Amino acid sequence: MLLYSIIFPIISVVAIIFFLIRYLTERQSLATTILWTLLWLFVILFSIFPDASERFASLFGITRGLDFIIIVGFVVLLYVIFRLYNKLDKLQDDVNKVVKEIALSNEISLDDEEE
Amino acid sequence: MEYEVTLEDKNQTYVVLPAYNEATRIQPVIEAIAEKGYNMIIVNDGSTDNTLEVITESKRKYPDKIHIYSLIINRGVGVATQTGFDAVLFFNPKYVVSMDSDGQHSADDLDNVIKPLVTGEAQAVIGVRPLQDMPFSRNFANKVMNILTRIFYKVNVSDSQTGFRAITRDALRKIDINAKGYLISSEFIREVNDNGIPFVEVPIQTIYTPETQAKGTNAKEAIKIFIQMVKHQF
Known part of the structure; x- marks a missing residue:
């Protein structure tokens, strides 16, 4: 098992707990919590099963799984900005x-x- | 016979002066305006030098002519001028002028600028600087801004970035200005035009010094204004 497939899920779980606490303490809306939780779940999925990214990539007509992850990353960052x-x-x-x-x-x- | 602006007209006029770090330049401007008999609203825009002390010193000389308001932090010429426009309504003057406080505008032009308002020829006046007297970079930036003002705000004026403008109290109540920085110049013109307020252009003199050239609509400001103009379309 590669190092990133251990580190990224740990970071993701911590992030999900952080967002859940923010939601439970009423500092964040439910929609924002769901959106971020989904995003971190995808990070866990792609870290443990890198091949899954290729299935998603092919759905959007992108050949490589890594390209798909980078494009999604860009879109998310642009939205946050x-x-x-x-x-x-x-x-x-x-x-x-x-x-x-x-x-x-x-x-x-x-x-x-x-x- | 041409109308001469009277002392009564001047008493009914308030000049709004936004001031940011103008300690070395503002005093002669204030005193020239006060000597002519005009009232003033001076807005200290969170200056970090001793502008506020200098203004207060001038108020000692002309206590009835000067009213001072101070923004606790610097918010730019747009917010400072809006504050002045809001404050001026407390005094219910007939005519309101706004001009730069760095000495690039001359108090000698005040009579000419308010004359169309007093005679009823117009309800707003735009003080137009001679573009040929401007340094090349400033001239170019102003020409570009004139074109952008024509495209985005659908008003054709010969100097869209002038800081010297006048308006009647009633017309001022109709316009709504929200600009943060130097966009205020174009926005003032747009509001006047959109509200069907009759306006005229009056030529004014501009005194350029290395210090006054450092401020105003340079290329960086022009880009900021352009971004705000695009944003306002949505």
């Missing part, structure tokens, strides 16, 4: 609102400095 970008954008908007409100409710007067 897109989500993060949107969240960051929303956070920026929220920060702008707060900073603006604080400024508007505190006009600086000469008395402020003298205090």
Whole structure:
């Protein structure tokens, strides 16, 4: 048995437990938990049975199993970046609102400095 | 006979000045505007130098003419100007102007910029800089931005990136600006146009120094504006 087929499943199990705890402590939605759990289950599957990737690859018309894994990896990463970008954008908007409100409710007067 | 802007008109006008790290340049700008009899809303955009102290010092000289607001962290010219536009409505002025605080705009142009608003010729004014006076890189970036403003916002103006603009209070209430950075220039024009607010272009002078050239719409800013314009289409 190759080293990666031992290490990757261990990492995956730890990751699944981490996501389950996040879900149980209401820090994550059920949909996100299912999505990530599925992803890590696939990592376990492909680590223990590398040939399985070729079956999935052929479903999408890709010849090599490794190519399929790399492409899926790219897609997942792009999706994560897109989500993060949107969240960051929303956070920026929220920060702008707060900073603006604080400024508007505190006009600086000469008395402020003298205090 | 051509209309002369009166002291009453100036008293009814508030100039919004967003300021980020302008400690060495802002004082003459503020004092020139105050000397002309205009009121000001100065928004310190989370400056890390002593801009706020310099502004407060000027307020001591003209306490009734200057109102200061300060963003606790730097959020860019777009948010600082929006803050100024929101604050100005507390004072209910007839006319609102916004201009740069780094000295590239001249207070001498204020009368000409508000004149179309006072006479009723227009409800918004865009201060247009002579493109031929600009350094080549800035001139090129501005031409590109004019084309992009025409494509994305469907408005044809000769200087879409100007920071010198004026608007009546009633028209200001109609527009909705959300731009974060230098996109505010194009967005202001889009909002004015989309809301059917009649506007005119008024030529203004621009004073370029190595310091003022370091700010404004350079190639990097142009790319940021372009990305935001594309995003706004969705």
